[in-house]
Amino acid sequence: MTSTLPDLVPDAGAAAPGPQRREQTAAALRELRRYGEPGAPAISLPPDAFALPEIYELERERVFGRSWVLVAHADQLAQPGDYVSLTVAGELVLVARHTDGSLYGMSPICRHRMMPVVEAGAGNTTSFTCPYHLWRYGLDGKLVGATFMKGNPAFDPKNCRLPGFAVEQWHGFVFVNLDADAEPLAPHLARISADMTNYLLDEMVQVGSWVEEWGCNWKIAVENAHENYHVMGFHPETLQPSTPGGADPDVRADSSWATVLRVPFTEPVEPMVLPLNEEERQSLYGLFVFPTASLAAFGDQVIWLSFLPLAIDRTEVRGGILMPAALIEGADLDEVRRQSEGYAGMINAEDQRGLEAVQRAVGSRFAGRGHLSPKEPGVRVFYENLAHSLFR
Template sequence: MAALAPSPDTASGIARELQANCERPFEDARAMPPRVYTSEAFLALEQREIFRKEWLCVGRASSLSNPGDYLTAHIDGQPVVVLRDEQGTLRGLSNVCLHRMSVLLEGRGNVRRIVCPYHAWNYALDGTLAGAPMMDRQPGFCKESYHLPSIRCDVWQGWIYVTLNADVPPVATQLDALTQLIEPYGMTDYVETFHEAHVWNTNWKILAENFMESYHLPMLHRATVGPHSRLDEMECPPGQPAFNYHWITKEASLPIGNAHPDNTRLQGHWRRTTALLAIYPTHLVTLTPGYFWYLLLQPRGVGQVEIQFGGGLSPEFINDPQAANYMATLKTLLDEVNAEDRRGVEAVFRGVHAPLAKPGNLSHLERPNYDFARYVAQRTATS
């Protein structure tokens, strides 16, 4: 008896609809179908096939410069902590106590030991159990048998990545082509000067797609960067399996948007070129000759996304006497731009629920969105 076709409302049905949509050539490409953004079942499929299997960026290594410095994140339902141990090594660990399974650490900070807030079981920075109050009265308890499970942790260009997948190739291997593209910038040495966490009411992919294209700049950002955005200056080459990107070469509206006079790494047009990088699935970076800013995304259901938002300066601008003023001006602008983006992506999330919502043709400036859709389709493909 032939197997029944999956319902269009199931994750597999939505995945097939997306795959069919992505089979169009780019010249006739469409936006992703609405249910890709609204279906809880499809998000569960994404969590299983993307978030549990891919490298996920969680922050800058320079933010964990001292022993005991840590940051926290989630991989689907798995709380993770990344910290600098006493030997200066970055470690990824499960952020769940081995006693009654409380989450151990929240946010970012510095600790001498990882202390459970529930019963005070505490762990050394390498994850070994260092103390467990009164447990010596239990004959079956063996402290040496407890060690927080390790999480794979890797660093690329100054960024920390984690994964639950033991078999995925190293980050540098996956991003070798991107390393070659952006090598002149020297992004590893850029210094983070601010970090914030936010939650927006939209689907994670809508926010990712918003970052990937500059077609919306003249309209959505008409009160900020829109008047300085010339669409004819933008190049959107075909993406790669692990990332997409586009370029803008221009005289920047902010002094730090172009290379500092002391910058000897960048030559010619590179001194005026901004790279917008989307590293799948959730690492988004605007890299200019003088500064960078980024978003890291973690879904909270289909309708909310947790955002790690940060940025900083290139080494030459960090050493400039006006560094503080430059960064303050940039942060003010980015806050205004983010407010505009939030209104835009939350409006899109409301719109994709409409009964008459239908995906339209993509612009030639939305090539990154086309490549991202094909990435999601490939990862969620069902037989």
């Protein structure tokens, strides 16, 4: 069939998707839905899943609007008044430690005229004062003062508060769910908690941390974290000698939110402090909490990463490195920090460089889907969870 000239006219863009673009989006969604069905194909995501703004908008609403997202380690929120402020797929998120010891998650958008009451970052405070007209909110998000508002009888300061999010702390990892009524996360992680007993997660301290920006779609970063197959390509000198890309991983999906990946080491890693059993000495454990959290436990260390979308083609990578308190007792903590952040930074830079190159291809007319290797079963689980999350 020959195309008529109007058929070739491009659509106006995300603001006004034409019929072709709507069909393209519908086709991508049909393919994404298939990953949740029995006998789903072992092939990579359609390139449109990374490139279409309509898909990203759906993810913002259906995935990030109602999933548990790892935002920090509790050591970053140890003292009353400590807070972390960040963005999750376009939504501003604030988590603060109250003087009563509990954590509060909230949107930092002022209830007066929308000024964010705090900038992105971290710090310690007794309250959050909006920089615009100085309304003040407590660590729990409740309004504690509003200047020159007594003359407006319609305004009820007692019922004024920042919108709350659900927060959960799991063995020191702080998760936020924008859906304040979300089902709790902990039951999904019960089996993993039992598996991780010997890693003594509650006794670990964060010795280093980082916040980076990678120029790729969040799913490019997350699918990469779900497989060890790429280690021979991206990490030939750093990770390939200890956990080769050709090793056969075991994968276990505990629920649509929690996945475990075990990768055998070339040589057992002897812990100095942790009471690891034989299998733990011989394995790297990857733990994934859909959509963004990735934890790797090996020997005496745990590295966590969370891949938070900033835009369709940009991802904030937050993470940290944990060690048992007994291991670093008496050590020069600045030196431990320098070394651990240096090591993690080197690996992260290897992934970032590679994944940004992948991102440059997603909009190409020649980009396509590929068959997955038996060495990347975790990627299939991620796709399945993505389908579940989008279409539940």
